Amino acid sequence: MSEIRSFSSRFGTPSPRAIALVDGNNFYVSCERVFNPKLEDRPVVVLSNNDGCAVARSAEAKAVGIGMGQPWFQIQEMEQTHGLIGLSSNYTLYSDMSQRMMTILSQFSPQQEVYSIDECFLDLSGMDIDRTATAQKIRHQVRQWIGIPTCVGIGSSKTQAKLANHIAKKRPEWNGVCDLTVLAEHQIDRLMGSIEVGEVWGVGRKLNEQLQSLGISSVLDLKRADPKVIRRRFSVVLERTVWELRGVACLNLEDITPPRQQIISSRSFGKPVWYLPDLKQAVTTYMSRAAEKLRRQGSVAGAVQVFIRTSPFNTKPFYGNSITLPLITATDDTRVLVKHVIRGLEHIYRAGYDYQKAGVMLLDIRLKGQGQVNDLFAADMTGLQPTGKAEQLMLVMDAINARMGKHTVKLAGEGFKPHWAMKRNRHSPAYTTDIRQLAWAIAQ
DNA sequence: TCTGGGGTCCTAGGACCC
DNA sequence: TCTGGGGTCCTAGGACCC
Numbered sequence: 001m002s003e004i005r006s007f008s009s010r011f012g013t014p015s016p017r018a019i020a021l022v023d024g025n026n027f028y029v030s031c032e033r034v035f036n037p038k039l040e041d042r043p044v045v046v047l048s049n050n051d052g053c054a055v056a057r058s059a060e061a062k063a064v065g066i067g068m069g070q071p072w073f074q075i076q077e078m079e080q081t082h083g084l085i086g087l088s089s090n091y092t093l094y095s096d097m098s099q100r101m102m103t104i105l106s107q108f109s110p111q112q113e114v115y116s117i118d119e120c121f122l123d124l125s126g127m128d129i130d131r132t133a134t135a136q137k138i139r140h141q142v143r144q145w146i147g148i149p150t151c152v153g154i155g156s157s158k159t160q161a162k163l164a165n166h167i168a169k170k171r172p173e174w175n176g177v178c179d180l181t182v183l184a185e186h187q188i189d190r191l192m193g194s195i196e197v198g199e200v201w202g203v204g205r206k207l208n209e210q211l212q213s214l215g216i217s218s219v220l221d222l223k224r225a226d227p228k229v230i231r232r233r234f235s236v237v238l239e240r241t242v243w244e245l246r247g248v249a250c251l252n253l254e255d256i257t258p259p260r261q262q263i264i265s266s267r268s269f270g271k272p273v274w275y276l277p278d279l280k281q282a283v284t285t286y287m288s289r290a291a292e293k294l295r296r297q298g299s300v301a302g303a304v305q306v307f308i309r310t311s312p313f314n315t316k317p318f319y320g321n322s323i324t325l326p327l328i329t330a331t332d333d334t335r336v337l338v339k340h341v342i343r344g345l346e347h348i349y350r351a352g353y354d355y356q357k358a359g360v361m362l363l364d365i366r367l368k369g370q371g372q373v374n375d376l377f378a379a380d381m382t383g384l385q386p387t388g389k390a391e392q393l394m395l396v397m398d399a400i401n402a403r404m405g406k407h408t409v410k411l412a413g414e415g416f417k418p419h420w421a422m423k424r425n426r427h428s429p430a431y432t433t434d435i436r437q438l439a440w441a442i443a444q
Numbered sequence: 445t446c447t448g449g450g451g452t453c454c455t456a457g458g459a460c461c462c
Numbered sequence: 463t464c465t466g467g468g469g470t471c472c473t474a475g476g477a478c479c480c
Contacts, residue, residue: 048448055448055480073446089448116480204478235454237478264450271445313447324473359449423446 017249018124018131018154018181021161022105022138025149025169027118028056031097032087034147035431043084047072050268050422051088088424096432100146108138113253119165121158123253135177154179158251159244162201163219167191192220192245202241207234219245259297259367265290266359269420272311273355276346278420279308283345284338284413286360291334294362295398300330302364306341308348311356321348330366333390334397334411337362 024030028046033039043061045054053071054061064082066075078084098117106112111123124131135152142150153165160180168178180188197219198208214233216222223245231239240250265286273279283306294301304327309320323344331337341360400409407414429437 050446050448052446052448069447071447076446118480202478206477235477237454260451262451266449268448311447357448422448 016125016181016247017156018127019156019158019161019249019253020109020122020124020131020135020138021115021153021158021165022120022122022142022150023153023165023169024101024118024142025151026056026058027098027148028089028094029058029061030148031094032090032428033058034097035093036428039085043078043082044087045072045075045084046087046089047426048089049424050270051086051425052268054086055089086426088427090428090430092430092433093428097146097148101142101148101150104142104145105138108134111253111255113255114257121161121253124154131181132177132179135179136175139176150176152177154181156181156247157244157249158253159201159241160247163192163195163199163245166195166199189220189223192223193218195219197222200241200245202237207238210234259299259365260293261365263290263293263301263362263365264359265293265361266307266357267422268357269355270423271420273358273420274351274353276349276351278418279345279349279355279358280342281413281415281418282358282420283341283360284411285415285418286358287338287341288334288410288414290360290362291332291337291394292398292401294365295332295394298368299365300332300368301337301362302327302330302366303362304337304340304344305361305363306344306348306359307361308345308355308358310353314354314356316354319350319353321350323348324363326364330364332368333394335390338411338413 029039029044032044032046039058041060042058043064043066044058045061045066046056047053048055051072053069054066054075055069057066057068061084064078064084066078066084072086075084076086079086094117101118102112102114102120105120105122109122109124109127113121115121124134131154135154138152139150142148151165151168153161153163153168154177155161155164164178164180168174168176171178180191183191195218196208197203197211197216198205200219200222203211203222211217211222216225222242225242227239227242230242243250267282267286269282273282287304303324305322305324307320307322310316310318312318325340325344327336327340345358397409401407431437
């Protein structure tokens with residue numbers, strides 16, 4: 001018992017707590033359905049960038065056997081055979097819908113952690129409410145106000161809440177809400193005994209295999225495993241999971257999102273690219289997006305990375321390479337960052353390959369003006385002085401793009417209508433953020 | 445023809461220092 | 463010349479998440 005106490009005092013506040021996880025069902029598909037009722041009752045998938053593979057599936061699509069991450073070319077024939085509908089992903093729409101959903105959910109608790117685009121934790125501890133009824137109210141309100149179906153799981157820890165949400169989603173008899181905090185220990189154990197350990201939050205494919213080989217095959221097995229042994233054989237992370245399954249909250253709700261420590265921007269090409277100037281254009285475009293994100297969170301980057309690679313699915317010889325370039329002075333100036341990744345690209349580029357993907361990363365990110373040493377000789381490799389003028393320029397660029405729409409102002413190097421741009425042939429309109437596209441959709 | 449993108453955290457191992 | 467141990471810092475890679 002003292003062990004439990006010391007562990008929980010190190011990692012979080014003591015039990016009992018009540019944490020809810022609210023999760024949008026088939027979120028991307030549900031967003032599409034809100035604006036296109038023809039998608040109702042039909043197998044629908046939303047495709048990854050480049051129309052590559054299915055990243056969201058309606059219940060009907062799951063029922064006809066379409067797997068998560070399945071490539072589109074493998075299932076496309078089901079358009080004819082099963083009335084399948086495949087849509088390009090429309091992240092502008094999804095993130096707007098997400099914000100609306102999170103705003104509604106925030107009214108149900110002063111403590112909210114937005115965990116991903118379609119799910120958030122709410123701390124319901126110490127609130128004098130009927131939690132199950134409240135959870136149903138949450139579902140009803142989100143459904144009624146923005147048209148998105150959800151499920152709610154409640155537990156004494158985040159890991160329990162995740163598991164409860166899984167139960168609420170998979171087992172219709174729970175009617176969309178599973179509250180473990182009102183169950184007796186033996187009832188919880190019976191539920192956990194009926195679920196595979198691989199479903200636990202934090203247990204992926206590799207860990208699942210290793211746990212199975214040790215005879216730990218259900219969630220209950222993991223809950224009952226010796227934390228010390230788990231720590232020794234695996235890691236402190238999985239040990240924490242064991243405690244969390246036991247209802248000892250080790251993970252706190254993080255209601256403020258910390259600034260990103262790295263920012264990636266990368267894309268697969270719509271078709272192979274071999275010509276260096278095209279790659280330069282792509283890398284310039286990606287870096288512009290990454291730098292925008294960097295400035296939005298008020299940070300500067302101390303290093304950049306650029307990578308290119310050919311397709312790993314090709315029979316042709318593979319080539320992939322990356323290079324990291326430290327910056328003498330950390331910066332958020334798109335032009336400086338671009339110059340560096342272009343130099344890096346020239347270094348790793350090899351002629352004679354069909355490249356399928358390129359990307360850039362911003363690393364060594366810190367808050368602007370913190371621990372930053374201004375280099376007396378900061379002409380840098382770029383010939384661009386970090387001056388107040390650069391700052392003004394970036395501010396103006398970001399402001400114009402925020403107001404007039406993305407890509408209104410950009411660097412010449414980004415190119416105009418690049419032929420390598422990703423495929424998005426099955427795109428739905430930006431219903432909620434562009435009045436012209438909404439009008440078009442209504443006219444259809 | 446056609447297989448996503450963007451994150452975090454932990455650990456092991458090497459370099460370097462005393 | 464050879465022999466030791468311990469600490470820190472950094473990086474690369476692996477595992478996980480959505």
